[in-house]
Amino acid sequence: xxxxxxxxxxxxxxxxxxxxxxxxxxxxxxxxxxxxxxxxxxxxxxxxxxxxxxxxxxxxxxxxxxxxxxxxxxxxxxxxxxxxxxxxxxxxxxxxxxxxxxxxxxxxxxxxxxxxxxxxxxxxxxxxxxxxxxxxxxxxxxxxxxx
Amino acid sequence: xxxxxxxxxxxxxxxxxxxxxxxxxxxxxxxxxxxxxxxxxxxxxxxxxxxxxxxxxxxxxxxxxxxxxxxxxxxxxxxxxxxxxxxxxxxxxxxxxxxxxxxxxxxxx
Numbered sequence: 678x679x680x681x682x683x684x685x686x687x688x689x690x691x692x693x694x695x696x697x698x699x700x701x702x703x704x705x706x707x708x709x710x711x712x713x714x715x716x717x718x719x720x721x722x723x724x725x726x727x728x729x730x731x732x733x734x735x736x737x738x739x740x741x742x743x744x745x746x747x748x749x750x751x752x753x754x755x756x757x758x759x760x761x762x763x764x765x766x767x768x769x770x771x772x773x774x775x776x777x778x779x780x781x782x783x784x785x786x787x788x789x790x791x792x793x794x795x796x797x798x799x800x801x802x803x804x805x806x807x808x809x810x811x812x813x814x815x816x817x818x819x820x821x822x823x824x
Numbered sequence: 825x826x827x828x829x830x831x832x833x834x835x836x837x838x839x840x841x842x843x844x845x846x847x848x849x850x851x852x853x854x855x856x857x858x859x860x861x862x863x864x865x866x867x868x869x870x871x872x873x874x875x876x877x878x879x880x881x882x883x884x885x886x887x888x889x890x891x892x893x894x895x896x897x898x899x900x901x902x903x904x905x906x907x908x909x910x911x912x913x914x915x916x917x918x919x920x921x922x923x924x925x926x927x928x929x930x931x932x933x
Binding site for chain 1: 841843844845847848851875876877878879881882883885886906909910913914915
């Protein structure tokens with residue numbers, strides 16, 4: 678896989694870092710000259726994934742979240758959000774729209790549905806007790822400006 | 825957060841970014857005012873919202889239930905164009921809480 682550019686960040690699973698995480702990813706992707714809509718889609722998807730880490734993976738503790746972003750050929754962006762939290766027994770159930778394990782906290786159960794809607798592909802690998810890796814891919818519309 | 829009371833109708837002007845972190849603060853303010861003033865209509869004016877993830881949907885759903893509990897109604901108004909897809913995805917468009925916007929006439933398209 679040809680990687681044109683890459684960055685990674687690690688930060689603590691505090692809710693105050695949700696804004697930091699999506700802004701950092703957006704700032705890195707800006708070099709591809711994305712549209713306002715594309716940046717908004719990416720920020721939303723990253724926000725969902727990071728919130729899952731804060732709310733579910735590290736529910737009773739503070740742990741580390743690692744995000745890596747790769748810029749691939751053809752304006753394709755690959756974002757990997759990894760935690761070492763509780764993991765999920767049933768990934769398919771977790772990904773069902775409107776399913777949430779925490780209805781009392783006003784979680785809408787839409788996190789994965791939003792990621793799927795705002796990105797081209799979403800893949801999830803999770804091991805109970807070990808953690809979860811969410812990989813988002815999105816291809817930007819071709820740019821005419823010099824990349 | 826700015827709020828105005830007009831008769832028995834309460835309007836809250838939500839600004840900035842609605843994510844899981846910020847939703848908690850907005851929820852506390854809104855619920856405090858609902859319990860204090862018992863409005864018949866709660867309007868959440870979203871004109872100043874710059875970003876929203878699905879935490880915003882949870883926030884709207886929660887206030888919808890809260891207003892139902894008090895026998896009132898919830899309206900979400902002045903929804904920026906950029907938040908529409910999220911609103912559509914949430915199924916909120918079927919709940920009759922999203923106010924039709926002036927420019928396009930409909931939130932569901």
